Amino acid sequence: MSGPEGSGGGSDGKGRGEFGLIAELFAPLTIGHPGALHLKDDAAILSLPKGYRMVVTTDAVVAGVHFLPDDPPDLVAKKAVRVNLSDVAAMGAEPMGILVAACFPKDAGEAWIEAFARGLSEDVHAYNCPVLGGDTVATPGPATITVTALGCAPAGGELRRDGAKEGDVLMVTGTLGDAALGLKVCRGDPALAGLSEAHKAFLMDRYRLPRPRVSFGPVLSGMARSCLDVSDGLMGDLRHICENSHLGAEVDLDVLPLSDAARAALIADAALLDSVLCGGDDYELLFTLPDERVEQVRAAAVRCGLTATPIGRMVAGSDIFVRRGAGPCEPFAGGTSWSHY
DSSP states (O other): OOOOOHOOOOOOOSSSSSHHHHIIIIIGTTTTOOOGGGOSSSSSSOOOOOEEEEEEEEEEETTTTTBTTTTTTTHHHHHHHHHHHHHHHHHTEEEEEEEEEEETTTTTOOHHHHHHHHHHHHHHHTTTOEEEEEEEESSOOHHHHHHHHEEETTTTOOOSSOOOOOOOEEEEOOOOSSSHHHHHHHTTTTGGTTTTTHHHHHHHHHSOOOOOOTTTHHHHHTOSSEEEESSSHHHHHHHHHHHTOEEEEEEEGGGGGOOOOHHHHHOGHHHHHHHHHOOOOOEEEEEOGGGGGHHHHHHHHHTTOOOOEEEEEEESSEEEEEEEETTTOOEEOOOOOOOOO
8 A cells, every 4th residue: 555666556446546546545544643644655663672572473364264255355355364463462462553565456446346345444543553554455356454463562572373382271252163163154054044043143253353362361471471363263373383392282172161052052062072172263361370370361351351261281291181070081083173275
């Protein structure tokens, strides 16, 4: 969404042209940030407070891969923003702003783009993350939205995946499995046909509209030893902590935090537990910390309007084990988490 040299110029063939769309729909989303330069230059200009470092992440969402082609465009915009803000939160950082590269299908009308911009505007204001730049492109392929999110964290206080210690408690925010089950509902999976309409609506909403834990991530800085967001499934993302920290983990399946809708789904079909553990798109924070920090963190989560639940512990070795309550630990033999390849 830069000026003529940066964006390639031209028109989208639908009346206002690229620069008209940028000026009318996207320039207001800078919400007054001086470094955005009203989206009229080739790049933004940023500065950091003394003692802080920048955290940068980028993720794309693609129609047919990360969202359904008929999903409402305002929710597509919000999902693109929120999956990136979740990564910022997982690093213990506060959002500074976003860059948006939007590849709109050539047959997308202005009404679709306007609805997309409305959704973007709502989240820009809700999370105080101004649009600092980007690009708009007409594409013959599916809608593809790439967001780069910038965050700010105290130098040395950034949360990483490699800091877990043997004996650390493993905790997670919110509830698990809702989004994966919601995708099944959206696709008409017969295993979920018997759920109530309220439960179906709840699960679909959790799939379409992630809730990044942006207020809680910075709170974990200085308390958690390792952290990431659960985007590809609990077990797959836990594997990342294990591999980077050179440890194994034990997970108690009986204490996993589940919504009422997810519990109803598991009652209907116990085999759906694999989706809860491996399905992805939760965008909850999974983190480790010493025992003495657990209650402090749980109280902090409540102040942020969240729950934080202990679900296991980091152990010596490299394998992930599961158990039920006081039962024996067994190697996890469930399905694999999401992967593009």
